[in-house]
Amino acid sequence: MRDSDTDDAVSAALLPWYDRHARALPWRVGPEALADGERPDPYRVWLSEIMLQQTTVAAVKEYFHRFTARWPTVTALAAAQDAEVMAEWAGLGYYARARNLLKCARAVAADHGGIFPDTEDGLRTLPGIGPYTAAAVAAIAFDRPAGVMDGNVERVLARLFAVQTPLPAAKPELKALAERLTPGMRPGCYAQAVMDLGATVCTPRSPACGICPLITLCRARALGIAADLPRKTPKQAKPTRLGIVYLARRADGAVLLETRPDRGLLGGMLGWPGTDWAETAPQDNPPVPARWHDAGVEVRHTFTHFHLRLRVLLAEVTLDATPDRGAFHPRATFRPASLPTVMRKAWDVAAGAWREH
DNA sequence: GATGCGTGGAC
DNA sequence: TGTCCAAGCAT
Secondary structure (H helix, E strand, O other), rough: OHHHHHHHHHHHHHHHHHHOOOOOOOOOOOHHHHHHHOOOOOHHHHHHHHHHOOOHHHHHHHHHHHHHOOOOHHHHHHOOOHHHHHHEEEEOOOOOHHHHHHHHHHHHHHHHOOOOOOHHEEEEEEEOOHHHHHHHHHHHHHHHOOOOOHHHHHHHHHHHHHOOOOOOHHHHHHHHHHHOEEEEEEEEHHHHHHHHHHHHHOOOOOHHHOOOOOHOOHHHHHOHHHOOOOOOOOOOOEEEEEEEEEEEEOOOOOOOEEOOOOOOOOOOOEOOOOOOOOOOOOOOOOOOOOEEEEEEOOOEOOOOOOOOEEEEEEEEEOOOOOOOOOEEOOOOOOHHHOOOOHHHHHHHHHHHHHHHH
């Protein structure tokens, strides 16, 4: 039904566009170096791809710089402490990525001599590397003709071929298209070209069809439905959950924090002791007996699947206070930036209240 | 296949 | 304000 001439026309139109418009990004090597046969560092490609999962380039850049400055190689990262890595990842979200990042670095160091596997199948066996990331690293770092499929590619291909099936049901069909369109020449550039196109031209809302290199090939454009694709099955509304966090400040300035369990929400991250978060009013459950008082300002935060409204309770405790959970962290070494964002918001409320007195 | 898992920016 | 969305993965 779709002939290979059309397939070739896609990469033939996209690669020159990419050569002109490719963004200079910290994990990319320049076009001249690439033309000389130089390849990007697989460690940097892998690290960037993990950070970019469901995350924008703008949000990733600073984190990428900090990680590569602190841990320049996969071997260096493998030797890092868990808490160091989690603290450095704080604020970026999806914290299972950070836990798997470290597992993956240690597996590469221990089982692969510090060298990343250079095939899609080899990469796929590593923690945190799924179908997308295996294909992306294989294509970008090792120039393998892997069919890269992410949200951008889904959108670009759904429009290019006017796929009307809603996501996620359309994924197999789109994956097959992605495999077939991937060219044998410069597959790494091609993969990045499709994703760049999706990020900058073939955007979810108001696609810039007027400057699109694929405009003459695009069926959705011809039908006048580009902005309506891809179709998606509607999502469930988010419920609102309620909770309480307890911020205890000791007489020497130390603050009471606990490391959350490795699995689940904010797994492995530091946080303030608190109640469960549920749709019913929380049961008061302070970590240490004290004169707790309400900070008066609620923290509001939205996670992937629920809204949260958090009461913030504050207390000053004495040097001999013995909490039933968590541990005091000296104020000199405690960095609010090492907290996940919802916990940092609670800190901001407490710090404001304490500054008043 | 469905669900759980963060965050910040655009509109 | 709310909603949608981003270079997904694990279970």
